[in-house]
Amino acid sequence: MNELTECPKCLSDELLISDNENTVICSDCGVIKKDGAWLIAKELKTEVTA
Numbered sequence: 001m002n003e004l005t006e007c008p009k010c011l012s013d014e015l016l017i018s019d020n021e022n023t024v025i026c027s028d029c030g031v032i033k034k035d036g037a038w039l040i041a042k043e044l045k046t047e048v049t050a
Contacts, residue, residue, distance in 0.1 A: 007031055009040055 006013050012028035024033040032039045 008038055 007015065007026040007029060009031045010026065010029040012026055014027040016025045016027055018024070022035055025031070
């Protein structure tokens with residue numbers, strides 16, 4: 001696994017890495033990296049017109 005130094009979303013260096021290094025969780029914003037893919041939730045903005 002690549003050496004992680006900071007979260008891609010909030011740039012925090014407070015990362016929790018599992019023993020098998022397959023899962024990483026940012027302790028500041030909660031972003032999760034699972035099996036090599038960052039799971040970043042983005043806020044959806046919808047507009048309703050009548």
